[in-house]
Amino acid sequence: MKFSSTxxxxxxxAVVRTATRMIAVSGQPATYAAADTGRLSEAALTTADFxxxxxxxxxxxxxxxxxxGLSVIAPGTADHIALLDPVSATLLYVTTCPAQALVAGGTxxxxxxxxEINQPV
Structure with missing residues (x-):
């Protein structure tokens, strides 16, 4: 049997919780720079958001x-959400989201x- 403590x-x-920016992007970014320059919308995060x-x-x-009510920075189809840590310029986590066409100037x-991290099996 395998086990991992909480x-x-x-x-x-806890590493994920160091993210202070959540961004919507089109396509999966491979790096922090790609996520940052490709952001369509952005939200600030604090530890209270986790x-x-x-x-x-x-x-x-x-x-x-x-x-x-987040401002749309650039037009495009948001289909991924990324969590960023700008202090270390790290792309911490990327997931998919339902595709949504965004219009610059909109919200x-x-x-x-x-x-979720499951117990090992």
Whole structure:
């Protein structure tokens, strides 16, 4: 049988919680620079935007808070969300989202979402 303590799982999620920017992008960025220059919309994050809890399946999860009324910086189809740590210029996490056409000067809302790390099997 395999096991991981919640401290190990929370440690990985603690790195995710260092993100201070959440951006909507078109396509999956491979680097921090690609994410930063390709951002269509952006939200500032604080530690209050991250909630740690037991996982839905097993292990642990972090829920990232919804953000509404965000300004659209550039036009495009947002189909990925990225979490960035600008202090270390690190692309921390990228996930897909329902594709949404964005118009510059408009606004967009990003629903809350989760990252879950399951217990090893």
């Amino acid at each position: 401290q190990v799982l929370d440690g990985a999620l 909630t740690l809890a037991a996982g839905d399946i097993s292990g642990r999860k972090v829920t990232i808070a919804a953000k509404s 967009v809302s990003l629903a809350s979402w989760q990252i």
